[in-house]
Amino acid sequence: MNLDDADKRLLFDTIAEIYDLVRPRYPRSLIDDLEEACHLEGSGKILEIGPGTGQLTKSLAERGLNIDCVEIGSKLAGIARSRLSEFPNIRIKIGNFEKMKYKANYYDLAVFGTSFKWVDPKKRVPRVARLLHEDGYLVLIETHHINGGTKQFFIDSQTCYKLYDPNTSDTFQLPDPTEVITRKYEEETKKCFSTVLSRVYEQEVQYSTAEYQKLLRTYSDVLAMNEKSRKAFLDCIAEIIESKYAGYIKKRYLFELFVAKQKTSP
Template sequence: MELRDTFDGAAERYDRARPSYPPALTAELVERAALGPDSRVLELGPGTGQLTAALAESGCEITAVERGPSLAAVARRNLSGFPRVHVEVGSFEDWPLPDEPFDLVVSATAFHWIDPAVRVAKSARALRPGGCLALVTTHHVAGGSDAFFARAQGCYERWDPATPPGLRLVDEAETATDTRELEQLGPVTSSRHAREIGYSAAEYLDVLMTYSGHLALEATARDGLLACLRELIDTRHAGRITKRYLHELITVERPAADVL
């Protein structure tokens, strides 16, 4: 199984534990892409609809292409109140582009799973001239319960052999998405949206079990890691921690003339 396929086996947990995106970010995306009832949107890797519902509030028509059938089923359930949202199962690499182009192609915390040889060029072909390609990226950065994340490194080094020794979260000022592949389309615009979310031990472990690296761990190692982290939260942090996320909204317009 590929790492990008691990999420589908945890679809209900993914829906329960993964946070939606900051309202300021989604509002900015709607404004940048000038979304409204006449807009056509293609979303790549919607998961269970963490971004989709916020975009659908603009009244636009959305086609969401999700690789995982279980994730897609939950997304359809969550988005049933939006009749102009259609969730299709398939990988973007193989999905046939319709004849009518889109005004926006968007992917939230999923674009990096698409084949690099395909993702930008095919996204550009899916857009009308002047249409917008938008990515939302998520970074785990220093902040919140910093002492916990430093101590948690010991749990990872004990139970996950792939963990680099001394790994630490970096400051958001030192964090940025590499946008060079998008720059072949044109000038890139980006904005940053940081936030902190509090978790109980159970809630935090739930989130961890939606990440591909944790899902792919051998069962004994995974159970040992989660037990170690739970004990750390309960005994050293009074049962609750805070995690800081940095989301970037990155957009680029498809030029009138093909450049790819």
């Protein structure tokens, strides 16, 4: 199945419950730094684009912030609404951020939690800039897969990728933390925003065979496989974990917090 990003982003809604169960949570220290860098207070008005099942949203809601969310997936939004039902300061709309109407010069902060890449590159920065008031903030949180955890497993598993994903490079390997390219969108945002902060956080998560299979099912490239290839790929991964790693592996993540401030018009 050959899908562009506009189509791939819709696939996450098909596995909403699995996505909620297995995707890693953002570190608390990242949320603390976000709040401090953006000088947020309880009265702050936030627009969250692509909240998914509301994991980041809840962390912000617990700090008393007012948040408008827009999520393109109805099932993802449904889980988010259930998770956030106790917070009257949260509003969730289902729709396409690129087409929805919002008040101009209204928000203190626009935040994308691992969702910026799914928005049209020609529209995302100018649109956000129009919605933020003067001195408002743009926050991007990115998730990077890095070398660590059960290192040999990620070498062994390349056999499965090469069998079922023709785009797999013969020389692929996970990067060390120092090799991760951060501030990826700084060039794109600099016309409208000035960089305030770029900080990274490492986290290691253990997965059973079944949990790791579920995690892989939430990745866009695996979701885009046809059903037969996806099953064979996941079975291949499971065989390696069970036969070589006693049913458990550890995976290491690097989260990046990028904060930029709206430039004041001359």
